[in-house]
Amino acid sequence: MDLKEWFANRKKKPPVEEVKLPLATDEYCALWKQCFQCRELLYTSVLIQNQHVCPKCQYHFRIGAWERIQQLADTGTFKEFDAGLVSSDPLNFQDTDTYVNRQKEASRKSGLKEAVITGECEIEGERSCVGAMDFGHFGGSMGSVVGEKIVRLTEFALEHRLPLILVSSSGGARMQEGIFSLMQLAKTSSALKDLSDAGLMYISILSEPTYGGVTASFAMLGDIIIAEPGARIGFAGRRVIEQTIRQKLPADFQTAEYLLKHGQVDMVVARTDLKMKLAYLIKFHAGPGVADLNSEAPTNPVGERESDRKPVTR
Amino acid sequence: MDLKEWFANRKKKPPVEEVKLPLATDEYCALWKQCFQCRELLYTSVLIQNQHVCPKCQYHFRIGAWERIQQLADTGTFKEFDAGLVSSDPLNFQDTDTYVNRQKEASRKSGLKEAVITGECEIEGERSCVGAMDFGHFGGSMGSVVGEKIVRLTEFALEHRLPLILVSSSGGARMQEGIFSLMQLAKTSSALKDLSDAGLMYISILSEPTYGGVTASFAMLGDIIIAEPGARIGFAGRRVIEQTIRQKLPADFQTAEYLLKHGQVDMVVARTDLKMKLAYLIKFHAGPGVADLNSEAPTNPVGERESDRKPVTR
Amino acid sequence: MTDKKPVPLEFEQPLQMLAQQIEALENQLQDQPELADDIDRLQEQYEKLRRSLYSNLDPRDHLQIARHPQRPYSRDYFERWDENWVELHGDRKGMDDPAMVTGLVDLGPYRVVVVGTQKGRSLRDKQQCNFGMPQPEGYRKALRLFKHAEKFGLPIITIIDTPGAYPGMAAEEHNQAEAIAVNLFELAGLKVPVVAIVTGEGGSGGALAVGVANKVLMLEHSVYSVISPEGCASILWRANDKVAEACRAMKMTAKEIKELGVIDEVIPEPLGGAHHDYDVSAANTKKAIIKQLDNLTKMSGADVRADIQKKFRQIGAFVED
Amino acid sequence: MTDKKPVPLEFEQPLQMLAQQIEALENQLQDQPELADDIDRLQEQYEKLRRSLYSNLDPRDHLQIARHPQRPYSRDYFERWDENWVELHGDRKGMDDPAMVTGLVDLGPYRVVVVGTQKGRSLRDKQQCNFGMPQPEGYRKALRLFKHAEKFGLPIITIIDTPGAYPGMAAEEHNQAEAIAVNLFELAGLKVPVVAIVTGEGGSGGALAVGVANKVLMLEHSVYSVISPEGCASILWRANDKVAEACRAMKMTAKEIKELGVIDEVIPEPLGGAHHDYDVSAANTKKAIIKQLDNLTKMSGADVRADIQKKFRQIGAFVED
Numbered sequence A, B: 001m002d003l004k005e006w007f008a009n010r011k012k013k014p015p016v017e018e019v020k021l022p023l024a025t026d027e028y029c030a031l032w033k034q035c036f037q038c039r040e041l042l043y044t045s046v047l048i049q050n051q052h053v054c055p056k057c058q059y060h061f062r063i064g065a066w067e068r069i070q071q072l073a074d075t076g077t078f079k080e081f082d083a084g085l086v087s088s089d090p091l092n093f094q095d096t097d098t099y100v101n102r103q104k105e106a107s108r109k110s111g112l113k114e115a116v117i118t119g120e121c122e123i124e125g126e127r128s129c130v131g132a133m134d135f136g137h138f139g140g141s142m143g144s145v146v147g148e149k150i151v152r153l154t155e156f157a158l159e160h161r162l163p164l165i166l167v168s169s170s171g172g173a174r175m176q177e178g179i180f181s182l183m184q185l186a187k188t189s190s191a192l193k194d195l196s197d198a199g200l201m202y203i204s205i206l207s208e209p210t211y212g213g214v215t216a217s218f219a220m221l222g223d224i225i226i227a228e229p230g231a232r233i234g235f236a237g238r239r240v241i242e243q244t245i246r247q248k249l250p251a252d253f254q255t256a257e258y259l260l261k262h263g264q265v266d267m268v269v270a271r272t273d274l275k276m277k278l279a280y281l282i283k284f285h286a287g288p289g290v291a292d293l294n295s296e297a298p299t300n301p302v303g304e305r306e307s308d309r310k311p312v313t314r
Numbered sequence C, D: 001m002t003d004k005k006p007v008p009l010e011f012e013q014p015l016q017m018l019a020q021q022i023e024a025l026e027n028q029l030q031d032q033p034e035l036a037d038d039i040d041r042l043q044e045q046y047e048k049l050r051r052s053l054y055s056n057l058d059p060r061d062h063l064q065i066a067r068h069p070q071r072p073y074s075r076d077y078f079e080r081w082d083e084n085w086v087e088l089h090g091d092r093k094g095m096d097d098p099a100m101v102t103g104l105v106d107l108g109p110y111r112v113v114v115v116g117t118q119k120g121r122s123l124r125d126k127q128q129c130n131f132g133m134p135q136p137e138g139y140r141k142a143l144r145l146f147k148h149a150e151k152f153g154l155p156i157i158t159i160i161d162t163p164g165a166y167p168g169m170a171a172e173e174h175n176q177a178e179a180i181a182v183n184l185f186e187l188a189g190l191k192v193p194v195v196a197i198v199t200g201e202g203g204s205g206g207a208l209a210v211g212v213a214n215k216v217l218m219l220e221h222s223v224y225s226v227i228s229p230e231g232c233a234s235i236l237w238r239a240n241d242k243v244a245e246a247c248r249a250m251k252m253t254a255k256e257i258k259e260l261g262v263i264d265e266v267i268p269e270p271l272g273g274a275h276h277d278y279d280v281s282a283a284n285t286k287k288a289i290i291k292q293l294d295n296l297t298k299m300s301g302a303d304v305r306a307d308i309q310k311k312f313r314q315i316g317a318f319v320e321d
């Protein structure tokens, strides 16, 4: 079934209400899983085999950061960066529970220390810097650690002149770190400006869901922006908007396909094609870069394939 | 009467149909002139005194290139450039009459050789490059000569690091020079790109009417864009749009005020205030320029007034 | 606005009652001269109470002052900084967002480009300004002026007083997330100095979109937060009556944020808040800006850029194993 | 498209009549073998007429071929230049104009960014593509891709086949004049080479918005003009039946414009027009592009920019006293 058919079928179904991600640990325990969209019962092992995409209706299940990295990185090539970075509690924040307790609970559920995993790896042989967010950890929210890890990854990419790939999945900035969280928007965007001015490539991948401060910073700054089918992406949440404008929004509002139609993403790519597409784009853009353009005579003619370059294939 | 009142009054009147500019030569002969908007009979000498703005309703009459220059330049400071440039007839163009004959007729009516006058002058003591178009000559259309004169003026501004001011009034590109006329859009825009990259200031003034190829090139490329009250400005003409979309357009469509509301111009300035406003803007932007920003340490702190700079006044 | 009497806020009730008592006594003073002493005593008490009240404000009280309907807005500052300031309009692409005011201001020693959010004063103004919530086109208008400033080597001054971006359908369709992100990105790469002042509410990404600056200043009673306290209360407490708690928890007042090292300076306000004296508020902010520009304009373009990058690079609180 | 029989144009009527005669005779050939000679003679006559017809086209005939509903469009070329080409979408600000197609193409020796106007093939496509008339957002989408190309040092190939910009209300409100002007401005400042090909109609400023290039090529039967011939006839002759005259007067055919020195090369088409063989048309254009890039990519970024500036600086016809 191709994307068009899948999407056409999807429309016939009643809109799926708020999808809750099952806990990653439970997921591995369960033998069976029901598709949120077509209601088909699926063998968990088959689902994993198909990169957590329903083989029947192409529904894209939310996946965690490690699954994402495993899907994108060539086997055995991923080296994690900054695994030891953990949040402090700069505001001594407490609502109905303390931030410290909530952090513990988040880690217990996700098995992660923070909502992003960063590192370097090869993608079809192309050395790259990759960061993947995990909505299962604290709603994928961005606090100081997420900001710092993304900036360090960006700095590494700049230093080693590598392409940068960030896979977003986030509810937005982390309230419990208050103004520090807000400033991570500026911090990450600022690092990306340096990367961009050096002529390096950044591909942003938006997965279900990407909202708030993450959308309003690095997620929307890709040289190329790719969304996963059906992913919901926006700045303000659907419910907040409906309350504000006092009217119902169209069913497909803020979906990847809606964003494509409204010129906000370059393409919608099925997860099962994502790795090959990324590799193609990285190879395509591996050229002399902007630095040569400012020299008197470029050593490599612009856009020309180097004779020893690997052939571009998909 | 302020602008708002004037505009409100204007709306009450039936929309003025295609306003024909009286011949410049006739204009000086006539003792009386009737306001196109409020129908008041005005002494021509009073009207000239008031810069061709109706003292009663503030209607801005179309003015010629020489009147414009006389209004903007400090007395006796204007030096014309390229007065000897005249059109050739590269296509041997002929419709119901030859281009050669139409050129002669245009010059007879306007007293001009071409639809733009360019040169340098002082504006409240600020040395500037000024070009003014004349709708009374061949509908202010841009052919090779208009393009060439504007480019030469721009190059002079670049060489001498002077601000550039262009006052547009045009029906668009000149059909009789075919593809040459179209290419003047690229030619003028390209020259302005060089000027801009050198950190120099270009103020575009849009006067009644500015359409087609002139709007789609230099007229819309000002660092600051000023429109005259009531001036009609657009790319496609009102009638063509109405025929295409098969509906009536709002009465104020494509007026200066409509463009202001739609974010297309920085300000609408009455002709009687234009010179002072221009002088203020030129002085305001006379600073170290972008070149200094790229040096290691600017000789003039950015934005700081030089001690010997003339005070900024309006 | 300064000629209108400041409307008292909720927490100012005791002060207002005292003021009414004093007024009542003063009305009787001609008939009963012996009241003079009482009045003096009450006046003293009033001044004491006033000082104590404003030096012991709860974060939520600051929020109320920051949102005071008579609070001076961007235009009030621009007009007072330079009575001949020139407003520039539009994003050049279809919209002139009244919630984002931009123009040219002559500050005396410096000519600057100003960019500020605008809430609107009259009901009609408020509606036009969308209560200070810019549309994506507003952020893009700001960006146009940032680029203008850079081209001509003019420093940029921004004023922040916004609940944030607008949660509307068209705003999402026109990609407000991108509009904000691109501003953060471009502001961080400018070669002219930027000074931002939070004068009222600094709400979320919509505030930051004009807030990435070499120096960020806050007025004494202004607030700056990652989410509105109402939003925070409703999400974390699931209760609308926990706004005061949310205000406290988020540490959103000028003093607290300065202590956290996120901003550079707190600008004092007239006693009772900026709306008690527009002229003094404008003079204070102008003075603070000029002081900052005196240093920033000594830097080269490259240094200005490095400075802004370094500033935000450092912000964050974490532990490294 | 190539599997569909080309629909004949008005001026091709004599040719078609001859073809029908030949077909009729061929059907009788089995019964009357003596017809073979007649058929051969007619075939010969047909080929002669065909060559003579296409070598003596009136400017208006070229216009008709350029506007042929089966004419290959941007997507037809991109697909044939690189069957794995990647389309990129959107202006990032609210719209993805289908009338402007953009993406990445691997030409073999060169990787390039492609930008082309698109007319649409089916009725639904045509409507979505607005009959090849981009909205301001389409020009801005193109600009985004121009900047992308420059950042990554990729040459730009543009395809022009558009009646021009759309005379619509929203297009004016969204400032299409500015969208076009800014593209002219920015294209002239790029540090990567640009090659533009007029493949069909090159209509006015809307065409030029993706046509400011180091090398401008035209297909043999394509046209390029400052205004549509219909517009020209209606304004200058005040008569709708003077289109052929307008075509002639404006000198809008590839050959004429090459002779005027405004373009660099005329690319031959399959006999009868590009729609007779998509593959050959794609191969011809690809070959022409690669030839141009072989030279252009040897230049430095600064030289590329200087070259494009110089190219348009020179265009114009005037006399100096």
Ligand SMILES: [Zn+2]
Residues within 6 Å of the ligand: A035, A036, A037, A038, A039, A040, A054, A055, A056, A057, A058, A059
């Ligand atoms: Zn399913």
Ligand SMILES: [Zn+2]
Residues within 6 Å of the ligand: B035, B036, B037, B038, B039, B040, B054, B055, B056, B057, B058, B059
């Ligand atoms: Zn009048």
